[in-house]
Amino acid sequence: MQIVFNILILFSIYSLIGLSFSLIYYTSKAFYLSHAAIISLGAYFTYLFNQNLTFPFYVSITFAIILSIFFSLFLEILIYKPLRGRINHSFLLLIASLGVYIVLQNIISLVWGDAPLNIRIIEIKPGYHVLGAYITTTQFVIIAINLLAFLVNVFFYNNSKLGKKIRSISTNNELAKVFGINPNNVIIWTNIIGSCLAAIAGILVAYDTNLRSTMGFNLLLYGIVAMIIGGVGSIWGLLSGAFLLASLQQIGAIYIDSKWMEAIAYIILILFLIWKPLGFSGLKLKKTEI
Amino acid sequence: MEYLLHIFIIINFYVILSQSLTLTAGYSGLISLAHAGFYGIGAYTTAILPVKFQLPFLATLPIAMLISGICAVIVSVIALRTVEDYFIIITLGIQVVAFSIMNNWMDLTNGPLGIPGVPSISIFGFAFESKISFLLLTLFITVVVFLLLRNVTKSPFGRILIALSEDEIFTKSLGKKVYHAKVASFTIGGMIAAIPGVLYAHYISYIDPTSFTIDESIFILSIVIIGGMRNLWGSAIAATVLIILPEALRFIGMPSNIAANMRQIIYGLALVVMMFKFSKGFISKNYVGQENK
Numbered sequence: 001m002q003i004v005f006n007i008l009i010l011f012s013i014y015s016l017i018g019l020s021f022s023l024i025y026y027t028s029k030a031f032y033l034s035h036a037a038i039i040s041l042g043a044y045f046t047y048l049f050n051q052n053l054t055f056p057f058y059v060s061i062t063f064a065i066i067l068s069i070f071f072s073l074f075l076e077i078l079i080y081k082p083l084r085g086r087i088n089h090s091f092l093l094l095i096a097s098l099g100v101y102i103v104l105q106n107i108i109s110l111v112w113g114d115a116p117l118n119i120r121i122i123e124i125k126p127g128y129h130v131l132g133a134y135i136t137t138t139q140f141v142i143i144a145i146n147l148l149a150f151l152v153n154v155f156f157y158n159n160s161k162l163g164k165k166i167r168s169i170s171t172n173n174e175l176a177k178v179f180g181i182n183p184n185n186v187i188i189w190t191n192i193i194g195s196c197l198a199a200i201a202g203i204l205v206a207y208d209t210n211l212r213s214t215m216g217f218n219l220l221l222y223g224i225v226a227m228i229i230g231g232v233g234s235i236w237g238l239l240s241g242a243f244l245l246a247s248l249q250q251i252g253a254i255y256i257d258s259k260w261m262e263a264i265a266y267i268i269l270i271l272f273l274i275w276k277p278l279g280f281s282g283l284k285l286k287k288t289e290i
Numbered sequence: 291m292e293y294l295l296h297i298f299i300i301i302n303f304y305v306i307l308s309q310s311l312t313l314t315a316g317y318s319g320l321i322s323l324a325h326a327g328f329y330g331i332g333a334y335t336t337a338i339l340p341v342k343f344q345l346p347f348l349a350t351l352p353i354a355m356l357i358s359g360i361c362a363v364i365v366s367v368i369a370l371r372t373v374e375d376y377f378i379i380i381t382l383g384i385q386v387v388a389f390s391i392m393n394n395w396m397d398l399t400n401g402p403l404g405i406p407g408v409p410s411i412s413i414f415g416f417a418f419e420s421k422i423s424f425l426l427l428t429l430f431i432t433v434v435v436f437l438l439l440r441n442v443t444k445s446p447f448g449r450i451l452i453a454l455s456e457d458e459i460f461t462k463s464l465g466k467k468v469y470h471a472k473v474a475s476f477t478i479g480g481m482i483a484a485i486p487g488v489l490y491a492h493y494i495s496y497i498d499p500t501s502f503t504i505d506e507s508i509f510i511l512s513i514v515i516i517g518g519m520r521n522l523w524g525s526a527i528a529a530t531v532l533i534i535l536p537e538a539l540r541f542i543g544m545p546s547n548i549a550a551n552m553r554q555i556i557y558g559l560a561l562v563v564m565m566f567k568f569s570k571g572f573i574s575k576n577y578v579g580q581e582n583k
Binding site: 079082090091093096099101106110221228259262263267269270273 | 321368371372375378380383386387390391394512547548551555557559560561565
C-alpha cells in the first residue's frame, strides 16, 4: 500500500511540473530550461519570506508565487521575446535559457549557500496511518493540489477563450495570427500560469523534503520526460506519462535499487524516443517529420 | 610555479575536449550534452586497465579511444533518431545514464569512492612524473589533435559536415551520405574526448564520478559556443579564458567558493549574450566566402 502512495505522490509532482512546462512549450515550441530556476525560486522565495523575514505562512507563499511569476515574465520579455522568430530559434532559446538557468542557480547558491535548507514549519509528525500506509499532511496537500490544478486546467483549456487561443497557437501558429490572435500575448499568459504552477510545485517539494539550489533542474527534467513519453500536445498523455514514469521508478527502486531511479527515468525516455517517438497519444510532433 | 603548470595542464585538457566537441557540435551541428560521458569513459578505462592488468600508457590510450568510439557509435545511432532540441535532450539523458553507471556500478567503477592509485605515464622507460614533462606531453598531444581536427574540417568530409548542418535535405540531394557523416563526426568527437580522460586519470592518479557530471558537459558545450561554434582557435582561447577566470578571481582576493559560482555566472551570461550576437545565423555564418578566398 505504501508503494501505491509513493507512486501517487511522485506522479503528482511530475505531472504538476510537466503541466507547467508543457503549457509554455505548446505555445512557444521551445525548451525553456530556465523554468527549472523558477521552480527553485518559488521555494527559495518562500524560504526568504517565511524564515528570513518571518512573514506568516500564507502571505509568504503568495508573495513567493507572485515574485516567481514576475521573474519569469521579466525573462520572457527581456530575453526570449527578442530571440523568438529568428533563424534556428528553438536552438537559440534552449541555449539562452540554459545560460539563464546557470546564472540564476548560481545566484541562489551565492545568496543562500549550497547546503540543503529546511522550511518545515510544523514539527515532524509520523504522518497519518491510511490503509496500511504512512502519509504526511504535505503529501496529502501535494496530491490534492495536483488534482485541483489538473481539473482547473482541463476545464480552462477546453472552455475559456484563452484556452482556445492557446490551442490554436499550439496547433497552427500562422493561421492563428491570421485570425488576429497575438502569439506574444498568449505566450505571456501561458508564462504566468506555467510559472505559477512551477512555483507551487517547488514550494510543495520544498515542504515535503528540503531545498537545494539545484533542485529545480532534476524536477524539470522529470517533467520533460513525462511530457515526451506521454506525447507532446495532450494533457491526458502527460498524465499517463507521469504515471508510467513514477510507477516504473518506484517499482525499480524496490526491486533493483533506489540509486538507479535517475537512470531508469532516462532509459525510459531513450526507449520511447527510439520506438515510440510520438509518445502515448500519437499526436504528430514537429521534430520527427523530417 | 607548480601551480601555474597545473593550470596549464588543465587548460590543455579542456582545449582537447572543446575542440573535439567543436567538430561534433560546431561543424556537423550535433549539439551534444553527452561529451563528459566520453571524457569519463577515457578516464575509467585508464583507471581500470593499468591497475588490474598492468597495461602501459601506449596500450591504454588506443584501447580507451576504441571503447569510447564504440560507445559513441551506439549513442549516435540512438540519438540521431531525433533532431534539433530533442537531440540535445536525448544526449542529456544519455549523459545522466552514463554518470549513473559510473556512480552506481560498484564492481566495475568502485562507485562514488572512486579509483585511487592510477600510475603515472611512462613511455619506453621514461616516466612523466614531473609537472613540466607532463605539460610538454599534453601540449604535444593537444597540438596533434589540433592539426588533425584542422585537417579533418578542411577536408571534403569537413565540407560535407558544414553542408549538412546548413541544409540536410539539400546535402542529401547532392548524393552525400548524410547519416554516415553524422555518425562519423560524432564518433571522432567521442574518440578524441577520451584522450584528455586518459591523461586526466594518469595526472590526478585518482578519479571519481563527480568529475564527469552533466555540469561538465554543459561547461564543455559553453566553451564551444563562446568560442564561436566553428572555430578551433576560438574554442582554444575560450577554454583558456574560462579556466583562468576563477583562478584570477581568487587572485584578486575572492573566496574560492564564490569564485566558482562567479565563473558559472559569467559563462551563463556569456551564453545568453552569444545567443543574441549570433542569432542572425550563427549556424550559417558565411563560411562559403571563407572557402573561396
